[in-house]
Amino acid sequence: MKRLEACxxxxxxxxxxxxxxxxxxxxxxxxxxxxxxxxxxxxxxLAAIFGTLDVHLRKRIVVACAGDHGICEEGVSLFPPExxxxxxxxxxxxxxxxxxxxRHAKARVAAADLGVDAAFDPELPIFHKKVRRGTRNFSRGxxxxxxxxxxxxxxxxxxxxxxxxxxxxxLLGTGDMGIGNTSPSTAIIAAFSGLxxxxxxxxxxxxxxxxxxxxxEVIERGLALNRPDPADPIDVLAKVGGLEIGGxxxxxxxxxxxxxxxxxxxxxxxAGALIACxxxxxxxxxxxxxxxSVEIGHRFMLEHLRLRPLLDLRFRLxxxxxxxLAMELMDAATRILAEIKTFEEVAIADAQR
Numbered sequence: 454m455k456r457l458e459a460c461x462x463x464x465x466x467x468x469x470x471x472x473x474x475x476x477x478x479x480x481x482x483x484x485x486x487x488x489x490x491x492x493x494x495x496x497x498x499l500a501a502i503f504g505t506l507d508v509h510l511r512k513r514i515v516v517a518c519a520g521d522h523g524i525c526e527e528g529v530s531l532f533p534p535e536x537x538x539x540x541x542x543x544x545x546x547x548x549x550x551x552x553x554x555x556r557h558a559k560a561r562v563a564a565a566d567l568g569v570d571a572a573f574d575p576e577l578p579i580f581h582k583k584v585r586r587g588t589r590n591f592s593r594g595x596x597x598x599x600x601x602x603x604x605x606x607x608x609x610x611x612x613x614x615x616x617x618x619x620x621x622x623x624l625l626g627t628g629d630m631g632i633g634n635t636s637p638s639t640a641i642i643a644a645f646s647g648l649x650x651x652x653x654x655x656x657x658x659x660x661x662x663x664x665x666x667x668x669x670e671v672i673e674r675g676l677a678l679n680r681p682d683p684a685d686p687i688d689v690l691a692k693v694g695g696l697e698i699g700g701x702x703x704x705x706x707x708x709x710x711x712x713x714x715x716x717x718x719x720x721x722x723x724a725g726a727l728i729a730c731x732x733x734x735x736x737x738x739x740x741x742x743x744x745x746s747v748e749i750g751h752r753f754m755l756e757h758l759r760l761r762p763l764l765d766l767r768f769r770l771x772x773x774x775x776x777x778l779a780m781e782l783m784d785a786a787t788r789i790l791a792e793i794k795t796f797e798e799v800a801i802a803d804a805q806r
Contacts, residue, residue: 456607457703457732460710464735472501481795489789491761492782495741496790499783502714502739508787510623513560513780515773516580516612516704517544517551517628518725520568520697521587523596525633527671531658534587534632538571541630544772545578551628551772558780560626562773565612567605568631568696580615582608584696588637591693592675596637602691602699606728609703610710617711624780625708626743627701628773629721635748638724640672640693642750644681645727646757649673655720655748655769686731694728701725702732709736716776716783719746719768723754730758741783744768744775 475497480486487493499508519541521534543549544564555562565580566573570587573579584604588596597605616622635657642653650672656665679692690699701717702725708715709729717726717740730737742755744764755762763779 454603456610457603457706460610460706461733461735464709464733465712466735467498467501467738468504469501471504471506472497475500475506475790478506478795479790481797482793483796483799484793491763492786492789495783495786498738499714499787500790502712507791510780510784510787512622513558513624513626514563514616514622515551515555515560515626515628515777516563516565517630517773518565518567518609518697518700518704519630520634520695520700521570522631522633522637522695523588523590524592524636524671524675526590527592529636529657529668529671530633531660532632534570537630537632538569541566541569541573541579544630549772550770550774551777554774554777558777560777560780565700567608567700580612582611582700584608588695591637591640591679592671595679595692596694597691597696599687599691602687602694605696605699606703606706609700610707612700613704613707613711622713624716624783625704625713626716626718626773626776626780627704627722627725628718628776629697629701629771631695631697631721634695634697634721636668636672637693637695637698638721639750640676641689641698641724641727642754642757643672643676644689644693645683645731646753648753650676653750653753655750686728690728697721698725698728702728705729705740706733706736709733709739714739714741716741716743716779718743718773718776719771720748720751720754721771722773722776723751723758726758727754741779743779746775
C-alpha cells in the first residue's frame with residue numbers, strides 16, 4: 454500500500470501557464486477559432502502535461518495486462534479461459550491485432566501477466582507480475598482479497614517504474630487480455646454508477662440473447678452478494694474486479710506520477726481507469742479516451758470520467774487496439790499546436806517577402 458500511496462501523493466497538477474498559452478495560440482492561429490475541435494483540446498492538455506507548446510510524442514508504449522477470471526465458471530464467455538495464455542504468447546510473437554496496429558502507430562507492445570491461470574517461462578519477455586492464477590468467481594464471493602487488489606494496482610505502478618528506468622517515454626496506451634473480463638468490468642461501472650446490470654451489460658465476445666440474459670443475471674447476483682462500496686475503489690476492485698483491471702489502474706496512476714499521458718482503450722481498460730481516478734482524482738487530467746467501444750457499459754464509464762473519446766470505430770476487441778490508433782491523433786494534436794502559424798506570424802512572414 455505504501456507504493457500506491459506514495460505514487461498518488463506524487464502526482465503533480467498540470468501546468469496551467471502552459472495550458473493557457475496553448476489555448477491562446479490555438480485561438481490566434483490563421484484559421485477559424487475552434488475549427489479543429491477536439492484536437493485543439495488534446496493539444497492544449499498535452500502542452501499542460503509537458504509544460505511546453507512543442508510536445509513530441511516520440512516514444513510510445515502499449516502495455517496489455519492479462520488475467521483470468523473465476524466468473525468464467527458461470528458460462529459468461531464464448532471462449533475458454535485457455536485463450537488468455539495463448540494470446541499472451543501471440544502478443545510476444547507479434548501476431549495479434551494490437552501488434553499490427555501498434556506497429557502502424559510506431560509504438561512498442563509489452564504484455565504483462567497480472568493473473569493468468571498458466572505458468573509462463575520466467576524467460577518469456579513479458580512483465581511477470583502475477584498476483585494469483587485468476588480471480589475467484591465473484592458470483593459466489595469476492596473476486597480478490599483486499600491485499601490482492603492492492604498488489605495488482607502496485608504491480609501496474611511497478612511496470613511504469615521499470616519502463617521509465619529504461620529511459621524517458623512520452624505516451625502510454627493501456628490494453629487488456631482476459632477471457633470473461635467484460636463481466637467484472639461491467640460490474641465495476643454498475644457499482645460506481647448505481648445503474649443495474651441490465652442497463653450496462655453488453656454482449657462481450659458476441660453472446661446471443663439467451664446468453665446475454667444469463668450474463669446479466671450472474672453479474673446481478675455477484676453485485677447483490679458482494680455489495681461493493683463505491684466510496685471505496687479498492688473494495689470495488691476486490692469484490693467484483695480483475696487482476697488485469699487492477700494492473701491497468703496502476704498503469705494510469707503510475708504514468709500520472711511520472712507526468713506521462715495515458716490513452717485508455719475500451720471497456721476493460723476504462724474500468725481500470727475508473728478505479729485509478731476514484732483512488733487518485735489528480736490522475737484524471739493525464740487520461741485520454743482512445744475510442745468509444747460498442748460495449749454498452751463503456752459509454753457510462755466515459756460519462757462518469759467526463760472523457761470524450763477520440764474515435765468511434767465500433768471496436769469491441771480490447772488489447773489496446775483503440776489506444777494504438779488514437780496515438781496518431783494525439784501526435785497530430787501536438788503538431789497542430791506547434792506548427793500552424795498565428796495571424797501575427799503570417800503577417801510577419803508576408804512582410805519579410
